[in-house]
Amino acid sequence: MAYKIENDNGVCIFTINREEKRNAVNDEVMNGLREVISYIKENKSISFLVITGAGEKAFCSGGDLSEFHSLKTEEQAFSMLSKMGNILYDLATLRVPTIALINGAAVGGGCEIATACDFRLVASHAKCGFIQGTLSITTGWGGGTYLFERGLRHDRALKMLVDAKSYDANLLYEIGWAMRIFEGSKEQALDEFILEMRKIHPSVHQAYKEIELRKWKERNMYERVMEEIRLCAKLWESDAHNEAVYRFLNKSK
Numbered sequence: 240m241a242y243k244i245e246n247d248n249g250v251c252i253f254t255i256n257r258e259e260k261r262n263a264v265n266d267e268v269m270n271g272l273r274e275v276i277s278y279i280k281e282n283k284s285i286s287f288l289v290i291t292g293a294g295e296k297a298f299c300s301g302g303d304l305s306e307f308h309s310l311k312t313e314e315q316a317f318s319m320l321s322k323m324g325n326i327l328y329d330l331a332t333l334r335v336p337t338i339a340l341i342n343g344a345a346v347g348g349g350c351e352i353a354t355a356c357d358f359r360l361v362a363s364h365a366k367c368g369f370i371q372g373t374l375s376i377t378t379g380w381g382g383g384t385y386l387f388e389r390g391l392r393h394d395r396a397l398k399m400l401v402d403a404k405s406y407d408a409n410l411l412y413e414i415g416w417a418m419r420i421f422e423g424s425k426e427q428a429l430d431e432f433i434l435e436m437r438k439i440h441p442s443v444h445q446a447y448k449e450i451e452l453r454k455w456k457e458r459n460m461y462e463r464v465m466e467e468i469r470l471c472a473k474l475w476e477s478d479a480h481n482e483a484v485y486r487f488l489n490k491s492k
């Protein structure tokens with residue numbers, strides 16, 4: 240399976256399980272995310288959702304280029320991008336707190352997934368970045384919109400997007416994207432992070448998160464995410480994008 244879903248006493252853990260592809264997101268992973276979001280919406284005993292990746296090299300390397308490079312037109316790209324865009328919107332607006340437990344590289348769409356979560360715990364060796372610019376596209380799953388909503392200084396958020404490169408854990412913490420940096424066991428880092436929160440009734444967590452979600456609804460967050468996705472789909476058709484993907488897929492041949 241390309242993903243695992245575990246329920247650890249009310250803490251739901253979704254693991255992208257494609258280590259050989261640095262946990263790249265394919266259609267199966269997208270369907271898995273849809274499944275875990277539905278499970279949480281139906282199961283009131285879940286207090287937290289944690290998203291992480293298998294192994295220690297990558298949290299998620301973004302969209303699976305070997306699968307998605309076959310999408311050539313704006314509409315073909317928009318279909319894939321908007322599927323994941325809707326999933327990330329449902330993730331970002333879940334009633335429970337969401338934690339990105341970043342065990343390794345989170346790049347491209349992987350950085351978007353992490354940014355759609357409420358909290359980001361980053362392994363000290365992990366590097367994260369919105370590298371879409373190196374492929375001559377922009378964030379295409381809503382991650383740019385979420386980044387500007389996360390309270391980073393505007394100049395730091397914009398630079399992270401425009402740099403289109405991976406930042407190390409210390410810099411991610413310095414700019415305010417990472418909430419914690421951890422060494423060693425990600426399970427221990429998670430346990431320590433939620434220790435105090437677990438003592439508080441989940442209805443309190445959810446009431447506080449609802450304050451932010453109400454603001455997002457008033458500010459037409461969903462429409463802004465879909466506009467971002469449409470812009471990425473338009474860039475997808477470019478020769479520059481297709482040539483960059485070709486170079487990546489043929490780099491070692």
Ligand SMILES: CC[C@H](C(=O)O)C(=O)SCCNC(=O)CCNC(=O)[C@H](O)C(C)(C)COP(=O)(O)OP(=O)(O)OC[C@H]1O[C@@H](n2cnc3c(N)ncnc32)[C@H](O)[C@@H]1OP(=O)(O)O
Pocket residue numbers: 259260261263296297299300301302303304305306307320344346347348349370371374377378379380487491
């Ligand atoms: C809107 C989202 C957007 C979209 O999908 O439209 C994107 O996410 S665009 C950005 C897509 N992602 C990337 O460009 C990242 C590509 N990967 C890397 O930069 C590196 O793999 C990295 C930094 C994640 C890890 O580097 P490392 O040296 O540890 O591993 P390798 O590069 O040697 O990769 C090992 C193995 O995995 C395959 N791989 C890695 N990432 C992807 C990917 N995104 N899609 C498909 N396959 C991927 C890589 O080709 C290697 O395969 P192998 O068969 O062993 O050569």
